[in-house]
Amino acid sequence: MPHIDLPQGTLDLLILRALALAPQHGWAISERLRQMSSDVLRIQQGSLYPALHRLERRGWVKARWGTSENNRRAKYYQLTRRGRRRLEADQDAWEKMTAAVAQVLGTA
Amino acid sequence: MFSDLFIRLRSLFRRTAVESELDDELRFHLDHQVEKYAASGMTREQALRRARLEFGGLEQVKEDCRDARGITLVETLAQDLRFGLRTLRKNPGFTAVAVLTLALGIGMSAAIFSVVNAVLLRPLPYANPRQLVFVPEASSAARISDVGMSYPVFSELRDRNRVFTAIAGLARHSLTLTGNGEPSEVSTVVVTQDFFALFGIKPLLGRALLPGDGQRGAAPVVVLSENLWRSRFGGDPAIIGRSIVLDQRPFTVVGVMPAVFRTPFVSQPNQVWIPLLQDPLFSVWITQPPQEHWMPVIARLRPGVSFSQAQADLATLSAGVAKQFPVENGWVAGIRPLQQELVGDAQSPLLILFSAVGFLLLIACANIANLLLSRATARQKEMAVRIALGADRRRIACQLLTECSILGLAGGIAGVLLAWCAVSGLAPLLPPDLPRLHPVRVDGFVLAFALLLSLAASLLFGLAPALFAAGSRPQTDLRESARSGQARGSQRARGALAVAEVALAMILLVAAGLLMRSLMRLTSVNPGFEPEHVVKAEVSLPQFQYPRSQQWAAFGDQLLRRLRAQPGFEDVAIMAPLPLSDGTISLPFAIAGNAPQAQGAADTADYVTASPGYFQVMEIPLLRGRFFSDSDSMSAPAVAVISQSLARRYFPHRDPLGRRLTFAFPPSPSVPREIVGIVGDIRDDSLGRDPGPMMYVPFAQAPLWGGEVVVRSGLSPSAVAAAIAAQTHNIDNNLPVTNIATLPNLVDASTAEPRFRTRLLALFSSSALLLAGIGIFGVMSFSVSRRTQEIGTRMALGATPASVWRLVIAESVKLVALGLAVGIPAAFLLTRYLSTLLFAVHPGDPLTFVAVALLLSLVALAAAYFPARRAMRVDPIVALRCE
Numbered sequence: 001m002p003h004i005d006l007p008q009g010t011l012d013l014l015i016l017r018a019l020a021l022a023p024q025h026g027w028a029i030s031e032r033l034r035q036m037s038s039d040v041l042r043i044q045q046g047s048l049y050p051a052l053h054r055l056e057r058r059g060w061v062k063a064r065w066g067t068s069e070n071n072r073r074a075k076y077y078q079l080t081r082r083g084r085r086r087l088e089a090d091q092d093a094w095e096k097m098t099a100a101v102a103q104v105l106g107t108a
Numbered sequence: 109m110f111s112d113l114f115i116r117l118r119s120l121f122r123r124t125a126v127e128s129e130l131d132d133e134l135r136f137h138l139d140h141q142v143e144k145y146a147a148s149g150m151t152r153e154q155a156l157r158r159a160r161l162e163f164g165g166l167e168q169v170k171e172d173c174r175d176a177r178g179i180t181l182v183e184t185l186a187q188d189l190r191f192g193l194r195t196l197r198k199n200p201g202f203t204a205v206a207v208l209t210l211a212l213g214i215g216m217s218a219a220i221f222s223v224v225n226a227v228l229l230r231p232l233p234y235a236n237p238r239q240l241v242f243v244p245e246a247s248s249a250a251r252i253s254d255v256g257m258s259y260p261v262f263s264e265l266r267d268r269n270r271v272f273t274a275i276a277g278l279a280r281h282s283l284t285l286t287g288n289g290e291p292s293e294v295s296t297v298v299v300t301q302d303f304f305a306l307f308g309i310k311p312l313l314g315r316a317l318l319p320g321d322g323q324r325g326a327a328p329v330v331v332l333s334e335n336l337w338r339s340r341f342g343g344d345p346a347i348i349g350r351s352i353v354l355d356q357r358p359f360t361v362v363g364v365m366p367a368v369f370r371t372p373f374v375s376q377p378n379q380v381w382i383p384l385l386q387d388p389l390f391s392v393w394i395t396q397p398p399q400e401h402w403m404p405v406i407a408r409l410r411p412g413v414s415f416s417q418a419q420a421d422l423a424t425l426s427a428g429v430a431k432q433f434p435v436e437n438g439w440v441a442g443i444r445p446l447q448q449e450l451v452g453d454a455q456s457p458l459l460i461l462f463s464a465v466g467f468l469l470l471i472a473c474a475n476i477a478n479l480l481l482s483r484a485t486a487r488q489k490e491m492a493v494r495i496a497l498g499a500d501r502r503r504i505a506c507q508l509l510t511e512c513s514i515l516g517l518a519g520g521i522a523g524v525l526l527a528w529c530a531v532s533g534l535a536p537l538l539p540p541d542l543p544r545l546h547p548v549r550v551d552g553f554v555l556a557f558a559l560l561l562s563l564a565a566s567l568l569f570g571l572a573p574a575l576f577a578a579g580s581r582p583q584t585d586l587r588e589s590a591r592s593g594q595a596r597g598s599q600r601a602r603g604a605l606a607v608a609e610v611a612l613a614m615i616l617l618v619a620a621g622l623l624m625r626s627l628m629r630l631t632s633v634n635p636g637f638e639p640e641h642v643v644k645a646e647v648s649l650p651q652f653q654y655p656r657s658q659q660w661a662a663f664g665d666q667l668l669r670r671l672r673a674q675p676g677f678e679d680v681a682i683m684a685p686l687p688l689s690d691g692t693i694s695l696p697f698a699i700a701g702n703a704p705q706a707q708g709a710a711d712t713a714d715y716v717t718a719s720p721g722y723f724q725v726m727e728i729p730l731l732r733g734r735f736f737s738d739s740d741s742m743s744a745p746a747v748a749v750i751s752q753s754l755a756r757r758y759f760p761h762r763d764p765l766g767r768r769l770t771f772a773f774p775p776s777p778s779v780p781r782e783i784v785g786i787v788g789d790i791r792d793d794s795l796g797r798d799p800g801p802m803m804y805v806p807f808a809q810a811p812l813w814g815g816e817v818v819v820r821s822g823l824s825p826s827a828v829a830a831a832i833a834a835q836t837h838n839i840d841n842n843l844p845v846t847n848i849a850t851l852p853n854l855v856d857a858s859t860a861e862p863r864f865r866t867r868l869l870a871l872f873s874s875s876a877l878l879l880a881g882i883g884i885f886g887v888m889s890f891s892v893s894r895r896t897q898e899i900g901t902r903m904a905l906g907a908t909p910a911s912v913w914r915l916v917i918a919e920s921v922k923l924v925a926l927g928l929a930v931g932i933p934a935a936f937l938l939t940r941y942l943s944t945l946l947f948a949v950h951p952g953d954p955l956t957f958v959a960v961a962l963l964l965s966l967v968a969l970a971a972a973y974f975p976a977r978r979a980m981r982v983d984p985i986v987a988l989r990c991e
Contacts, residue, residue, distance in 0.1 A: 050172035
């Protein structure tokens with residue numbers, strides 16, 4: 001399956017979306033994104049963690065240490081209220097944009 | 109945004125905790141990934157390898173995470189500082205040269221700035237100093253400006269103006285203070301009634317002078333300065349109400365002014381203030397007719413009144429005054445900021461010196477940039493490696509700039525120390541009229557200036573090397589050696605810097621050369637008299653004790669008779685004012701028999717009263733007629749001697765001898781005086797000004813309350829001075845004999861300021877020359893080492909050492925020629941601003957330009973000589989093998 005480079009800024013949106021259901025640790029987030037995109041989106045792990053730390057600094061996600069399914073200490077990320085609002089806003093904007101882009105491409 | 113701040117702070121202060129958390133988090137991820145791959149059937153090792161590959165550089169990710177958490181700003185700075193310090197410590201030679209060069213540039217700039225700050229930038233030490241204005245009178249018809257005003261005109265302005273809250277006049281002279289120890293002269297400021305109200309100054313003790321003190325019939329009162337009160341009266345608070353004796357007359361002390369208050373135009377710390385009406389000399393002048401412009405006037409603008417409104421009001425008032433006093437026709441009162449008036453002529457030399465140190469600092473920066481560039485070329489491989497390993501170019505540039513800032517700050521600190529030592533020597537740059545609260549010193553302003561300067565300088569000399577390093581291309585740079593091709597860009601930059609240095613040095617050297625030539629002309633100018641072997645001393649008669657002019661004449665006569673009898677005294681005289689040191693008295697005069705002149709457009713000449721013998725003392729030649737003699741007494745016919753230029757200008761076709769001049773020195777009335785002699789011209793105002801018309805009267809016919817005693821004698825100056833004092837005290841033990849000096853010293857002192865200025869500029873420009881020489885040496889020796897291989901090849905192919913030598917010299921000649929091509933026109937444009945400081949030298953003086961260009965070329969060639977010799981001795985075999 002060929003994988004696609006993510007447009008600028010989309011990674012943040014995807015991470016927020018992956019966290020929308022439940023708190024996750026970093027590895028699970030990357031796995032989840034891979035599964036949700038049917039293997040098309042492969043997140044460079046090198047950019048995942050800096051993105052997570054950036055989101056944490058912006059106050060969109062909150063981190064706390066917990067215990068993983070195999071009983072190890074893991075850092076779990078969780079959406080904050082601001083993060084959730086951000087997700088909704090960004091998702092909305094994204095849908096509008098893709099629809100518009102699709103429309104333009106379709107009419108050509 | 110608390111989460112942001114919290115995370116940043118936590119990253120900063122809990123670094124180890126944050127770092128280990130980051131470690132844990134990433135390891136957890138890797139472990140999971142490895143397990144996942146292992147579960148899919150890979151061996152443990154394969155899984156580990158795959159996971160690592162996928163993850164990328166662990167350190168890189170960590171660095172990115174740190175960036176994302178926003179630790180980097182402060183940490184990077186700290187890291188860069190540590191790294192910079194380490195690099196600089198490893199190159200002590202380079203660091204020392206750079207810091208010293210900078211310290212020189214910044215130190216000199218800061219020192220000059222401290223004077224600029226004290227003189228031009230700081231407000232005057234008075235309440236609301238911007239409202240204070242000097243109110244001079246000017247007449248365009250008589251081509252006279254910036255003079256004081258007469259008392260009648262002053263009272264008109266005071267009573268009728270609508271633009272000032274207060275206006276006051278002042279005059280100064282010396283009164284003799286007796287009692288409480290040795291008789292001494294105190295600088296006496298004679299003021300009109302609103303003087304202290306004008307400055308809004310509160311007395312330290314007692315009260316200031318009040319309007320009532322200035323009324324006719326009021327008791328004589330005096331206000332002391334804190335300095336005089338402490339030094340002469342031991343700071344006794346009971347001084348208020350006591351009386352002190354000035355010129356043998358008691359004055360009641362009513363107040364003491366704090367030391368922070370200094371009178372404008374009067375810089376002595378020991379001073380007293382008395383009402384104008386109580387002064388033995390100036391009280392008479394109140395009634396003088398308006399054409400005597402003797403009193404400087406200062407006023408305070410009403411808040412909200414603009415300069416132009418005030419000017420307009422004064423113009424209207426002046427027109428009214430002219431109707432009342434016809435001699436005032438054509439005279440207009442104007443205003444000028446008081447600070448500007450006090451700073452006076454000091455401004456332009458100061459700004460010129462300030463620009464000169466600025467140029468010097470630029471040269472210093474260019475030199476350091478040159479050093480840094482050659483180091484950057486040497487570090488080219490290091491940079492290429494760092495970039496290849498993933499270092500951010502911006503980060504590298506920032507790091508180099510940090511290194512430069514360390515250099516800059518170190519240079520700045522050393523420079524401030526230098527400035528701190530130097531400022532006390534800069535006192536001759538200060539205008540004498542400006543009342544100074546504090547001595548010139550390195551204060552907060554100067555420190556801030558030095559800090560700014562060192563940062564700006566670091567940016568200036570650091571920018572080129574930083575850009576050069578950030579532009580490194582790892583692929584080519586790593587393959588090639590640091591010596592070959594790639595350094596071409598930096599070599600061009602270094603050449604440009606050397607050209608700039610030569611150009612700047614050219615400007616400074618031309619300026620210094622012009623000032624030196626001007627000074628040489630000035631000091632070799634013939635003043636018209638012979639100062640060698642002349643000693644002078646000032647004797648002053650207390651006017652309350654010697655109120656009548658007959659007494660003054662008698663005193664002069666008696667003193668001269670005693671001094672003439674002194675063995676070893678060749679010629680003696682009493683006179684005033686002494687040329688080149690006492691200032692001049694310019695008086696209007698009329699020639700009897702000529703048509704009366706238009707009102708307000710009188711001819712003027714410098715007035716001197718001198719006893720017989722004065723011309724002999726000064727060796728001023730007699731051209732026609734006769735000198736004064738003892739028979740020109742008060743009862744004899746009034747006579748005058750004129751100078752050659754007065755004779756030429758005003759008696760072009762007639763014989764002046766036997767004609768009459770009419771002029772008056774207050775308080776003597778105008779009398780027609782017969783011209784009995786013509787003497788040679790002298791420079792009385794300054795050596796730099798051409799002699800103007802002068803008229804002399806016999807001291808016996810126009811005596812003063814004392815004067816300058818001048819003696820020509822082969823004896824030692826101290827013996828002469830002792831004899832003058834002894835003979836004066838034989839007449840009256842209470843007479844002060846002051847300001848003893850030799851005439852050659854006074855003539856020297858009259859050029860002290862230009863001499864000091866010239867010496868400073870010479871210092872700056874020789875530093876500039878040295879730095880430019882070092883700069884060219886640096887560029888050339890680097891160029892030679894870069895081209896070693898090329899030179900080796902040339903020699904292997906048959907080039908002679910002489911042709912190699914020529915090759916190198918030609919390169920430096922090109923640099924110097926370019927530098928001169930820029931520097932000469934620039935100097936030509938800039939030296940125009942020097943013209944006010946030059947005496948008998950044109951700012952475009954070809955000799956100076958040629959000499960300076962030659963000097964610079966010689967120094968540049970000398971600087972290129974050693975690298976050229978090294979190039980000549982390159983061994984082709986060694987040179988070719990080393991690559």
